[in-house]
Amino acid sequence: GAEGKGMRRLTREHCDFLxxxxxxxxxxxxxxxxATGVCLFEVVRQRSVSK
Incomplete structure (x- = not known):
């Protein structure tokens, strides 16, 4: 949100995935x-489609 240029390099390097x-x-x-809500919605959607 407030990051005009995105995440800092060191922050990205500490992430397991982006x-x-x-x-x-x-x-x-x-x-x-x-953003978390959108991601969780998609996870649930994909899991319910695969069943």
């Missing part, structure tokens, strides 16, 4: 709680 969410329209960023 996720990018495609953004449509005029939205340029999401706060962490909204």
């Amino acid at each position: 996720v990018k969410l495609p953004m449509a329209g005029s939205v340029s960023s999401l706060n962490v709680s909204v």
Whole structure:
């Protein structure tokens, strides 16, 4: 959200993995709680499709 240039290099290096969410329209960023909700929704969606 508030990172104009994205995450700092050292922050990225400490991550086990990174996720990018495609953004449509005029939205340029999401706060962490909204981004988490979007990711969890997709995880549940994919798991329910595979059953």
